[in-house]
Amino acid sequence: xxxxxxxxxxxxxxxxxxxxxxxxxxxxxxxxxxxxxxxxxxxxxxxxxxxxxxxxxxxxxxxxxxxxxxxxxxxxxxxxxxxxxxxxxxxxxxxxxxxxxxxxxxxxxxxxxxxxxxxxxxxxxxxxxxxxxxxxxxxxxxxxxxxxxxxxxxxxxxxxxxxxxxxxxxxxxxxxxxxxxxxxxxxxxxxxxxxxxxxxxxxxxxxxxxxxxxxxxxxxxxxxxxxxxxxxxxxxxxxxxxxxxxxxxxxxxxxxxxxxxxxxxxxxxxxxxxxxxxxxxxx
Amino acid sequence: xxxxxxxxxxxxxxxxxxxxxxxxxxxxxxxxxxxxxxxxxxxxxxxxxxxxxxxxxxxxxxxxxxxxxxxxxxxxxxxxxxxxxxxxxxxxxxxxxxxxxxxxxxxxxxxxxxxxxxxxxxxxxxxxxxxxxxxxxxxxxxxxxxxxxxxxxxxxxxxxxxxxxxxxxxxxxxxxxxxxxxxxxxxxxxxxxxxxxxxxxxxxxxxxxxxxxxxxxxxxxxxxxxxxxxxxxxxxxxxxxxxxxx
Numbered sequence: 160x161x162x163x164x165x166x167x168x169x170x171x172x173x174x175x176x177x178x179x180x181x182x183x184x185x186x187x188x189x190x191x192x193x194x195x196x197x198x199x200x201x202x203x204x205x206x207x208x209x210x211x212x213x214x215x216x217x218x219x220x221x222x223x224x225x226x227x228x229x230x231x232x233x234x235x236x237x238x239x240x241x242x243x244x245x246x247x248x249x250x251x252x253x254x255x256x257x258x259x260x261x262x263x264x265x266x267x268x269x270x271x272x273x274x275x276x277x278x279x280x281x282x283x284x285x286x287x288x289x290x291x292x293x294x295x296x297x298x299x300x301x302x303x304x305x306x307x308x309x310x311x312x313x314x315x316x317x318x319x320x321x322x323x324x325x326x327x328x329x330x331x332x333x334x335x336x337x338x339x340x341x342x343x344x345x346x347x348x349x350x351x352x353x354x355x356x357x358x359x360x361x362x363x364x365x366x367x368x369x370x371x372x373x374x375x376x377x378x379x380x381x382x383x384x385x386x387x388x389x390x391x392x393x394x395x396x397x398x399x400x401x402x403x404x405x406x407x408x409x410x411x412x413x414x415x416x417x418x419x420x421x422x423x424x425x426x427x428x429x430x431x432x433x434x435x436x437x438x439x440x441x442x
Numbered sequence: 443x444x445x446x447x448x449x450x451x452x453x454x455x456x457x458x459x460x461x462x463x464x465x466x467x468x469x470x471x472x473x474x475x476x477x478x479x480x481x482x483x484x485x486x487x488x489x490x491x492x493x494x495x496x497x498x499x500x501x502x503x504x505x506x507x508x509x510x511x512x513x514x515x516x517x518x519x520x521x522x523x524x525x526x527x528x529x530x531x532x533x534x535x536x537x538x539x540x541x542x543x544x545x546x547x548x549x550x551x552x553x554x555x556x557x558x559x560x561x562x563x564x565x566x567x568x569x570x571x572x573x574x575x576x577x578x579x580x581x582x583x584x585x586x587x588x589x590x591x592x593x594x595x596x597x598x599x600x601x602x603x604x605x606x607x608x609x610x611x612x613x614x615x616x617x618x619x620x621x622x623x624x625x626x627x628x629x630x631x632x633x634x635x636x637x638x639x640x641x642x643x644x645x646x647x648x649x650x651x652x653x654x655x656x657x658x659x660x661x662x663x664x665x666x667x668x669x670x671x672x673x674x675x676x677x678x679x680x681x682x683x684x685x686x687x688x
Contacts, residue, residue: 230595250597262592266610275606276596 176209177363178243178253178330180229185238186388187224198224200388201238208243208330211357211364213374215420216384216392222367223259225389226333229365230256242331250279255329259336261316263308263323270295270304273322280327294322297356314345325356331363339369347405350376354402371424372408375399375417383423393423475658480665483658496646497666503559503631503642504674507566508624515571515623516616519578520604523612529579540572544630548637557638565637566630570623577619581612617682624678628671643667 182204189196198221206212214222227233228240231247231254240246242253255276263272271278274291282290295301298318308316317337324332334353338346354377357364368374374381381395397416399407407413457477463469464476471479487493518536522529548565555561585608593603635644643663650659 232591232595248597249595252597256595258588258592260588262588264589264607264610275593278606279593279596279598279602 176361179208180204180206180331180363180365181239181241181244182206182225182228183239183241185228185235185240187221187228187233188236197388199235200390202389202391204382204391206363206365208363209361211377211379212366212382213378213380214365214367214382214384215369215371215374215424216389217386217424219387220384221387221389222384223335226256226335226365226367229331230254230333232256252280252327253329254331254333255324255327257321257324257332257334257337259339261308261313261320263311263316263319265308268305268307269300269311269319272308272319273326275323276327290326291322294326295319297325298322298352314341314349317341317349321353328360329362331365334364334366336367336369338373346373351405353377358402371417371420374420375413376403376405376408381416381420383420392426393420395419395423472655472657475661480658480661483656484662484665487659487662492646493662493666496641496643496663497670499639499641500631500635500643500667501670503562503566503634504627504670506559506563507630507634508570508627508674510563511567511570511627511630512574512620512623514567515574515619516578518571519575519616519619520582520609522575522579523582524600524604524608536572536575539568544569545633545636548633552634552637561637562631562634562639562642565634566627569630569633570626573622573626574616574619577622578612578616581615582608584615585611614682614686617678617686620678620682621675624674625671627674628667632667643670 182202185199185202186197187199189198202221202225214225216222224233228235229242229247231249231251247254263269264275267275270288270291273294274287277287277290292301292304295304298321300315300318300322303311303315303319308319311319317340321334321337324334338349341349350373353366366374366377375397378397381397382391383393383395384390385392395416399410399413399416408417460477464474467474475483484493518532522532544565551565551568552561555564589607589611590603593607598606631642632644632647635642636648639645643666646663647660650656650663
């Protein structure tokens with residue numbers, strides 16, 4: 160922590176490479192045992208410090224729940240979640256969470272939205288502004304600093320949200336389908352930029368997505384989950400060289416990996432149709 | 443300009459209808475005085491200083507009653523909105539108190555609070571409390587849960603959430619309550635004065651109506667109250683527009 164916080168200005172300047180995340184036999188139940196919903200049922204996952212992990216699975220498989228656990232927003236009903244060996248807490252400065260919707264505050268300007276985490280942490284106003292405008296530069300929003308969220312396009316709003324998630328320079332970045340509301344072309348640009356941001360300043364990234372190609376394009380490892388209750392069905396290691404331009408997805412190896420992820424996804428669905436196969440099926 | 447013009451035109455029409463009613467109806471002055479009679483009476487009341495003497499007292503009661511009542515209501519409304527337990531415990535009393543006619547309670551409150559300015563401020567504050575407290579509660583409850591979760595994920599404390607998210611996002615609804623409240627504050631001040639006061643526009647109404655049989659003077663007092671209500675409503679609206687201009 161102190162190693163990169165002494166770098167002061169935040170984004171892209173630190174030397175750290177993120178923190179490891181350990182998810183050990185984690186189950187999450189919403190509601191009462193009798194009529195509740197089991198969102199996650201015994202998830203085991205070791206996420207290496209500085210790695211880029213994509214989590215993919217059908218709707219309702221608990222992907223978002225998994226991110227909330229790592230962010231410390233939710234406590235598991237069973238098992239343990241550790242970030243660098245201790246239980247995560249919101250605001251402990253170790254994880255930044257980016258949501259599917261930008262979730263900007265409508266009466267704040269872009270720069271004040273981005274500076275919000277620093278404001279909550281009690282950083283003085285002048286330093287806040289300096290760091291927030293630097294964060295805006297990084298995501299290409301310099302000109303939008305004094306605009307309100309309703310004046311931003313969907314893509315700009317999502318950039319601002321990512322700048323906000325990154326401003327505290329968290330060693331772990333958690334992204335919950337951050338680009339799913341964007342059009343295909345914008346989305347491709349975002350994926351490139353996300354990769355660039357990560358290569359400039361490596362940190363642990365956990366990226367939830369619905370898109371097989373997005374997962375293969377971005378991640379070192381793709382974690383495929385089963386339908387509810389979510390479990391890890393398969394982990395696919397992506398051994399493609401970086402940086403990975405969009406054309407790389409035409410590469411035969413990329414196609415092979417994507418097919419592997421797709422196969423794992425449909426296996427998961429088959430499990431759902433044959434619940435008795437559940438026991439021996441899940442890896 | 444066009445808004446001002448429309449307002450002026452509607453006022454002229456209002457005066458004409460009023461005048462017409464007095465002419466067609468042929469009512470005596472003590473039932474319905476004509477507008478020019480009331481105007482002339484207002485001129486004399488202003489000249490003698492009597493109107494200002496009574497208005498100043500009522501204005502003070504309205505301002506203090508509104509500030510005290512609105513502050514208490516907003517604080518209570520925030521507590522009601524944030525805590526289901528507090529709402530369960532307090533809301534029956536708040537609703538019951540609202541259902542009791544304040545007009546009946548006012549003489550008692552006047553005795554309890556010493557019969558002076560304090561008593562009148564308390565009565566005024568009580569009348570405006572309910573709509574503002576309920577509006578605040580509803581506003582606080584209507585906060586976007588996605589934003590609440592976003593702030594929680596950033597480690598925001600409960601007071602930080604209230605200050606940075608809940609109050610600002612409840613403001614439009616709170617101002618709805620304040621607009622209702624500020625007009626009720628005018629009624630509150632008059633009701634309080636009726637319970638026992640020697641000065642104020644409510645007192646002037648009583649003097650004119652029952653003491654002097656001076657119906658034009660009563661109309662002057664009523665018109666003054668109406669103007670005070672309009673001005674305070676306008677002030678609330680002005681502050682609202684300034685605060686919510688984004």
